[in-house]
Amino acid sequence: MIKAQRGTKDIFGEESYTWQWILNNAQNVFQNAGFQEIKTPIFEATELFARGVGDSTDIVNKEMYTFQVGGIEKNATSITLRPENTAGVVRAFIEHNIVRQSPPQKFWYFGPMFRYERPQAGRQRQFHQVGVEMFGIKEPSADAEVIMSAVEFLKSVGLDNLEVELNTLGCPKCKNDYRNSIKEILKPHLENLCDDCKMRYEKNPLRILDCKNEDCQKIFEIKEVKNVILNDYICDECKDHFDTLTKYLDDLGIKYQRNKLLVRGLDYYNRTVFEIKSSALGSQSAVCGGGRYDGLVEMLGGASTPAVGFAMGVERLFTLVEKQEAPKLDYFIVSTNTKEAIKLAQKLRQQNKKVEFDMQARKFAKQLEKASKIAKNAIILGEDEINQGFYSIKNLETGEQTKIEKFENLI
Numbered sequence: 001m002i003k004a005q006r007g008t009k010d011i012f013g014e015e016s017y018t019w020q021w022i023l024n025n026a027q028n029v030f031q032n033a034g035f036q037e038i039k040t041p042i043f044e045a046t047e048l049f050a051r052g053v054g055d056s057t058d059i060v061n062k063e064m065y066t067f068q069v070g071g072i073e074k075n076a077t078s079i080t081l082r083p084e085n086t087a088g089v090v091r092a093f094i095e096h097n098i099v100r101q102s103p104p105q106k107f108w109y110f111g112p113m114f115r116y117e118r119p120q121a122g123r124q125r126q127f128h129q130v131g132v133e134m135f136g137i138k139e140p141s142a143d144a145e146v147i148m149s150a151v152e153f154l155k156s157v158g159l160d161n162l163e164v165e166l167n168t169l170g171c172p173k174c175k176n177d178y179r180n181s182i183k184e185i186l187k188p189h190l191e192n193l194c195d196d197c198k199m200r201y202e203k204n205p206l207r208i209l210d211c212k213n214e215d216c217q218k219i220f221e222i223k224e225v226k227n228v229i230l231n232d233y234i235c236d237e238c239k240d241h242f243d244t245l246t247k248y249l250d251d252l253g254i255k256y257q258r259n260k261l262l263v264r265g266l267d268y269y270n271r272t273v274f275e276i277k278s279s280a281l282g283s284q285s286a287v288c289g290g291g292r293y294d295g296l297v298e299m300l301g302g303a304s305t306p307a308v309g310f311a312m313g314v315e316r317l318f319t320l321v322e323k324q325e326a327p328k329l330d331y332f333i334v335s336t337n338t339k340e341a342i343k344l345a346q347k348l349r350q351q352n353k354k355v356e357f358d359m360q361a362r363k364f365a366k367q368l369e370k371a372s373k374i375a376k377n378a379i380i381l382g383e384d385e386i387n388q389g390f391y392s393i394k395n396l397e398t399g400e401q402t403k404i405e406k407f408e409n410l411i
């Protein structure tokens, strides 16, 4: 038997209603806040992610689904299944010159992402993200708007007690000072860092702070190291930005925790970074991750444009939300006269009613048994009803049966 690939999953049956419900809520909340949907292709030039996400990240180094297309011809190109969607949305933003529209330009998206990770609970190779990206606003009100949208969406699916973790990485200048201090304080401990962190030390030292390896965690606990990690390196402007953001969040009643170890695993962030977590998810606890990326549009060849956004893992959300049941049909048509039943189903569906009928003209008792499981009402269409032109309706919750003379009364 051919099976689904490791780290991928079929979504069907009852689960699909919960998925639809999550997406309907996302569409409502994000569109009400002025985000327009954007759909970008699921594969892009490899270079977009190498440059956009960053070639020192785990995503680019270890986790991309990359392949050559066009054989060994001179013009063979390397493409990659998107591991995330920020780079693709930025590519579209630049390519369609969206910068010309007056800011803010606000987008939301939903779709599959691909990362070649070791599958475990909460970590798949094909997973789905719902997210937003907003361009054109450098003020902290944009960070607040984005975090508020994430929190309101989570509330709309019944999750109002998740932990928001917040940090600021500063601007390129203060980030650099911080990076140098971290390198200096970790230098004597380099030998004891895990192999991944030894590599990160040169390429992306801030990322070391995010390491969950026990040996690395022990080093972070050493007093002098901890002091440097917890010290505030951010410049006055970055501090103002962060303080204004936290005031907005306080006013909105959004609770957050400052986590100075939160650095995020993608290279494009500056200033605000945040994650929304649930302890119910175990080791892969982040439902949502995001932040500001003011340098990315320019880095990928566009005009300098501030930007901020987030993405949520829908599979992780799925494990947290209350499961939705399949909605019941308005009517199940119980009839052995398939010709009449199919016509009535068509007419009722044209009136936006949820209707099914029995395609095998089985015995009434069998049809009623099925109807009582999936419908609110049965329309009984026996020979009397057809010959005399009326409908018998059985309310499948109360068992009460009524006679309806006109089609209009069924709508």
Ligand code: HAM
Residues within 6 Å of the ligand: 083, 084, 085, 086, 115, 117, 122, 123, 124, 125, 127, 128, 129, 131, 132, 133, 265, 266, 286, 287, 288, 289, 290, 291, 292, 293, 308, 309, 310, 311, 312, 313, 314, 315, 316
């Ligand atoms: P990220 O933190 O890599 O950020 O992913 C965001 C969310 O996607 C995670 O918090 C998690 O819920 C989910 N996720 C990531 N990897 C997996 C996986 N292997 N299996 C299941 N779920 C997963 C980004 O992707 C950024 N593009 C977010 C962003 C948007 N920043 C600014 N704008």
